[in-house]
Amino acid sequence: MKTRTSKAIGVAVGAAAIALSVPLAVNAYAEPTTTTNTPVAEIPDPQGPKCDDFKKAVPNWKSLADVPVGKVLSAIPDISSFNAAVSGQLNPAVNIVPVLENGPFVVFAPTNDAFAALPPEQQEMLRTDPAALTKLAYYHVFLGLLGPDDVKGQRPSQEGTEVEVTGSGGDIKVNETTKVVCGGIQAQNARIYIVDKVLDPTEAPAPIGRTTASSTATSATSTTQTLPAEAPAAPAPATSPAPAAEAPIG
Known part of the structure; x- marks a missing residue:
């Protein structure tokens, strides 16, 4: 009787041990053996003859x-005057930063x-005439999100007149005479190009792809280019309730 009881107890204990070991084995094999990392896009280097200076100033x-x-x-020391001109520091009535932050935009920053x-x-005049400052500020901006190898071409600025970009990479000019000293600096919804001159909308290139009534009449069979899209109208300058201290240019 004792022998049969001992055998029965031994069988029961062995079965319980097997039952308990099964979930443990399943749990062990359920553990992940590898970790998958999502690749992070590399930020491309800006290009231009003075990009080393930019990187030292903004590490x-x-x-x-x-x-x-x-x-x-505002984080780039060498364009603090431009930042003042577009952010209401130079003239409290002109702050286009909220517009810029609803890009995508290419921004030329003198x-x-x-x-x-x-x-x-x-x-x-820029300190005291909001209309003049607004016109100049918007002439430095056009729609797009373009790097140094893709920014070339002629497009309407946000001011309405055209901007022409030639070259690529580290050798880019704007309106033929203004040089990009460091371009393709990435921001959220914008690409910034630091330039060595203040762009003048009165020196804008002629619009491309437009024909006059006389030329159309005399050459009805001529092929014309597609008209470029009109830039959105620049919003009217905001009126500040209380003038702030004037910020110096330069």
């Missing part, structure tokens, strides 16, 4: 790729030396 430039363009403009080279009377 965290790669981290700006996901930062709103207004904060990126250096501080470029603003300092403007005639004194023009500098004074």
Whole structure:
């Protein structure tokens, strides 16, 4: 009797041990054996003859790729005058940063030396005439999200008149005479190109792809180019309830 009881107990214990070991084995094999990492897109280097200076002045430039363009403009020391002109610091009635942050936009940002080279009377006009400053600010912006190898071409600026970009990579010019010293700086919904002159909308190139009534009448069979899309109208300057202290140019 004792022998049969001992055998029965032994069988029961063995069965229980087997039953308990099964879930443990399943759990062990359920553990993941590998970890998959999502690749992170590399931020391309900006291009231009003075990009080394830019990188020294803004060592965290790669981290700006996901930062709103207004904060990126304010983070670059060499374009503080342009930042003042577009953010309400130069003239409290003109702040286009909220528009820029609803891009995509290409932004041409003149250096501080470029603003300092403007005639004194023009500098004074930009401080005191909101319409003139708004016109100039929007002429430095056009729709797009283009890197240094793709930015070339002629397009309407946000001011309405055209901007012509030639060249590519580290050798880019705007309206033939203005050089990009460092371009393709990434911001959220924008690409920034630092230029060595303040762009002048009165020197804008003629629109492309447009025909006059006389030329159409005399050459009905001629082929015309597609008209470029009109730039959105620039919003009217906001009126500040209380004027702020004037920021110097340069």
